[in-house]
Amino acid sequence: MEKKFVANKAVIVNQQGKILMLRDAGHADHQNLKGELSFPGGRMDHDETPYEALAREIEEETGLTAEHLTIGRPFHVRRWGVGGDVVNEPIIGIFYLCFLKGDPEIRLSQEHNEIAWIDPKQPLPAELQTDSMKLLMASFQDQTGSVQVADEEIKAREGFGLIQLFTGNGKGKTTAALGEVMRVVGAGKRAAVIFFDKGGEHYMERAVLEKLGVPWFAFGRDRIDPVTGRFDFTITDEDRRLGVEGLAKAKALVESDIYDLLVLDEVNSSTDLGILRTEDVLVLLDTKPDRTELVLTGRNAPQAFLDRAHLVTEMRLRKHYFYSGVKAREGLDY
Template sequence: MEYQGYVHVYTGNGKGKTTAALGLLLRASGAGMTVFLGQFLKRGEYSEHSALALLPGVTVEAFGGERRVGAPLTEQDSAHARGGLECLRDAVSSGKWDLVIADEIFVAVHLGLLAETDVLELLEVRRPSTELVLTGRYAFPEILRRADLVTEMKEMRHYFSRGVPARKGIEK
């Protein structure tokens, strides 16, 4: 009998969505599973990339360009997101990966780089044995309805509001 994979959503305005997905990635790698992590709107400059390169069975791709938070969207941003979506379609349908993580995919939808239907299509083409994790603020109602597990991170307090910038090893 084939392993049953499920669809997870980690959303909300609180810190910890990517961190929760990375925790699951670590557990899966330790169990000998194959993991694909695709990160939207990010480049390969985050601290976790150094550690993830050491883990067996883990592949990471960042689908972001030179864009900075608050900068206007460009055609390059759209091209990165479309390329990332194609990569994820292949990953969830190929049978090569036990766990596929689409990090910040909901932000890509919120910004208009992807459509809600693009995300829903990932559920349609996903092999039943592939575990799929979708993260980011702004998860939309239909994905919340269709996911098997939904966790909302709620910000109660954050030091960013006191002007503390993202710190290497903690937020980036």
Template sequence: MKGYVQVYTGNGKGKTTASLGLAIRAAGAGLGVFVIQFMKQGMYSEIKALEKFDNIFVEQYGAGQFVNGKPSDAERAKCRQGYERLCRIIEAGNHDLVIADEANMACFCGLLSAEDLLHLIDIKPDHIELVITGRGAPASVMDRADLVTEMTVIKHYYQQGVVARVGIEK
């Protein structure tokens, strides 16, 4: 089966959720899934759920702090470590679906470059489906992708002061 490059971007809710829904679908079909989450650290509800699957592997590469403005040295180091791990995973070709969660946002924050993300596409074996999520996807990455979905906010209860709820947003 040929693998394609998908990008989920935009300011709307649901980019990670969509990619993890695809991971569950792939796992249900017996495919091997590897998820690397940039800029995230913690036992979120979705991580707990994904642990129930024998063929979904998740690794997080975040310093556990919200990046607002200039990223910390710890966040830079974790991101670089995650990127190098992701390159090795893709090159090894042992998974059918590889998800680079928040890689676009890491690029937007200056932790990765557009060239880093394009390199992932360049080294991807033909059989791997690669999904890159996060706000602010570089135009060059969207141009190279086979599928681009932009999540757009039309209305969000966050604007009325609703905080992230366990099991729904986190």
């Protein structure tokens, strides 16, 4: 019979905005965790409320009590397993945002032997560069509004050559990218646009690009049925073939080294849908000329793209007229 556990974890933030983590000493049944950093907290007993369990665990592991910190609402949920056994002994981890009051002394229990303060505005240390930790930090940034610095290597850099990424389930990703194109052209620079998974003649922005002298290239089937007007969501071998062609064109444009800005529209979603392979897109990102600016758009951006981008903006859907029955409008939505 499957055993299930609930673990309540505290993401404790001090007055400098740094997050408390504890290094496991590897005692008793924690030998496989020796040396690993984790958040204070642990399993909830059957007769405890989540907040009671979390307060108990925090006090046991750090000596901090209610007079030392404020326990807020949960903001992230993750699943892992006892000894790594996610199938038979899963643990549901619930993470709570907590804030220290003042600068109280932290007294470690025998479970841990070191305190570490992690700055969420800086890239994660190498030992914390895991997908699960990156997802948690993304949730933390959503809750707190903190912004991570892009990369110390680009500090005080000027000119083109960075990677911008627009993602999320809200409207405005392609629109934002096209706004960058307008600025580039206005500055007397050269831009080009690759449209992935956008075949057909339904996109009014292309007429404007032609008037601006911006070359564009579309790779994808026309997904809108000319008779019914319905959208075809299937992913076919033809989609993948056209995606490969589009990426080859993007590489050719980048290697020509004549464009200051290249927009890869819907490259995020095309990769997420399996039209493009993540590793193939990464080759382009990692080998582009130092002076070429790239703009990536589309929802569900792969983590590897987010890691490489110097600017990440997530469009969040809060309200949309589509759900009131308003259909996509020419000149506004396409």
